[in-house]
Amino acid sequence: MNKKTVCDIDVRGKGVLVRVDFNVPVDETGVITDDTRIRAALLTIQYLIQEGAKVILASHFGRPKGKVNDKYRLTAAGERLAHLLGRPVKKLDDCIGPETEAAVRAMQAGDVVLLENVRFYPEEEKNDPEFARRLAALAHVYVNDAFGTAHRAHASTAGVAAYLPAVAGFLMDKEISIMGKALAAPERPFVAVMGGAKVADKIAVIDNLLAKVDTLIIGGGMANTFFYALGREVGKSLCEKDKADTARELLDKAKASGVRFLLPVDVVVAETLAAGVPTAVVPVDAIPSDKAALDIGPESIQLFAQALKEAKTVVWNGPMGAFETVPFDRGTLGVAEAMAEVQGVSIIGGGDSVAAVEKAGLADRMTHVSTGGGASLEFLEGRELPGVAALADKA
Numbered sequence: 001m002n003k004k005t006v007c008d009i010d011v012r013g014k015g016v017l018v019r020v021d022f023n024v025p026v027d028e029t030g031v032i033t034d035d036t037r038i039r040a041a042l043l044t045i046q047y048l049i050q051e052g053a054k055v056i057l058a059s060h061f062g063r064p065k066g067k068v069n070d071k072y073r074l075t076a077a078g079e080r081l082a083h084l085l086g087r088p089v090k091k092l093d094d095c096i097g098p099e100t101e102a103a104v105r106a107m108q109a110g111d112v113v114l115l116e117n118v119r120f121y122p123e124e125e126k127n128d129p130e131f132a133r134r135l136a137a138l139a140h141v142y143v144n145d146a147f148g149t150a151h152r153a154h155a156s157t158a159g160v161a162a163y164l165p166a167v168a169g170f171l172m173d174k175e176i177s178i179m180g181k182a183l184a185a186p187e188r189p190f191v192a193v194m195g196g197a198k199v200a201d202k203i204a205v206i207d208n209l210l211a212k213v214d215t216l217i218i219g220g221g222m223a224n225t226f227f228y229a230l231g232r233e234v235g236k237s238l239c240e241k242d243k244a245d246t247a248r249e250l251l252d253k254a255k256a257s258g259v260r261f262l263l264p265v266d267v268v269v270a271e272t273l274a275a276g277v278p279t280a281v282v283p284v285d286a287i288p289s290d291k292a293a294l295d296i297g298p299e300s301i302q303l304f305a306q307a308l309k310e311a312k313t314v315v316w317n318g319p320m321g322a323f324e325t326v327p328f329d330r331g332t333l334g335v336a337e338a339m340a341e342v343q344g345v346s347i348i349g350g351g352d353s354v355a356a357v358e359k360a361g362l363a364d365r366m367t368h369v370s371t372g373g374g375a376s377l378e379f380l381e382g383r384e385l386p387g388v389a390a391l392a393d394k395a
């Protein structure tokens with residue numbers, strides 16, 4: 001990577017604002033179900049502690065839409081970090097303001113504080129310069145180690161770099177290097193697998209992906225938008241109906257450019273998303289109007305697994321179903337197993353996707369487990385990520 005890293009800058013005794021991605025999956029009671037993203041940030045944090053910096057961590061968590069919301073506090077993440085570091089982490093109640101400034105002023109070399117969720121302020125996602133300046137005023141140096149959020153041009157991921165010397169953390173450096181090497185000249189067939197729930201965001205990357213991949217596999221919530229675009233009943237399924245035109249254009253473009261576009265052929269439906277509810281497997285043109293498609297079916301697993309068997313490079317983001325709730329985890333587990341057998345490069349990314357692969361015990365069978373989902377996809381598109389662009393170039 002052509003960007004300066006935390007090794008290229010003097011941090012001793014200085015306040016260092018570190019943007020991390022602690023947007024970790026949690027269960028309905030708020031308990032962290034996968035701490036990969038917190039563990040992935042440890043190297044940078046431990047290095048800064050050893051170097052005698054004052055470590056000021058900033059992160060978002062969920063999408064609280066610019067309002068304080070107790071459900072999206074970073075308390076559990078702070079506790080998990082303290083446990084993993086084996087030292088105290090002071091979690092603050094805000095990320096700017098007089099109390100935050102006082103707490104930061106009281107820090108000693110080697111101390112770690114975690115600011116409250118930066119998305120409690122609407123200014124964060126607007127990349128408001130004044131908000132960025134106030135965050136920057138807490139520190140002398142900025143380190144971006146949030147690869148998972150590097151595709152967002154927000155105040156704490158990009159804007160703040162206008163006010164401080166800005167360098168990459170070890171995780172950011174590692175992610176960009178590994179992905180860059182694996183995807184510069186990918187061995188073919190090259191397959192991308194997409195699913196999950198962030199349909200409106202991620203449907204936008206497909207256009208550019210069609211110029212890169214030989215096969216595109218779409219499952220999970222993402223697939224329903226394509227079913228709807230094809231004129232099918234989607235019942236109560238997660239579906240972005242206003243993206244139907246985009247979906248149709250993408251299907252046409254894939255056809256014209258000779259990219260194989262695989263959608264599920266069968267799905268698992270249920271009336272509600274809850275453990276133990278009655279379920280049925282139906283063809284995709286027979287989704288009942290009072291039910292939701294919550295997973296891909298067994299024939300789809302077979303179809304996707306066969307495409308992965310032939311692949312030499314695979315990038316996967318987005319679960320195939322609502323895998324957190326049994327039995328809607330089967331599609332995701334089936335594809336995870338097929339990923340583990342890929343004879344070539346297999347990259348899986350995304351908070352929930354990684355959680356699913358960890359849960360299946362298959363993470364170490366992948367070439368690379370990335371902390372970024374949307375970020376990996378945008379990197380794969382060939383875009384420069386705003387969170388990386390904002391950092392200082394190597395001399």
Ligand SMILES: Nc1ncnc2c1ncn2[C@@H]1O[C@H](COP(=O)(O)OP(=O)(O)O)[C@@H](O)[C@H]1O
Pocket residue numbers: 195196197198199219220221222238293294295317318319320321322323324349350351352353354373374
């Ligand atoms: N068919 C579906 N219906 C409802 N939710 C789904 C469906 N398929 C996947 N999901 C949900 O998508 C979420 C993950 O989506 P996303 O955030 O895009 O993935 P990642 O975090 O890996 O990038 C999971 O919480 C999962 O339950």
Ligand SMILES: O=C(OP(=O)(O)O)[C@H](O)COP(=O)(O)O
Pocket residue numbers: 021023062063148149152198349350351352371372373374375
């Ligand atoms: O979870 C994340 O992305 P991902 O779901 O694509 O892996 C990142 O923390 C970014 O979160 P955002 O998509 O709410 O900006």
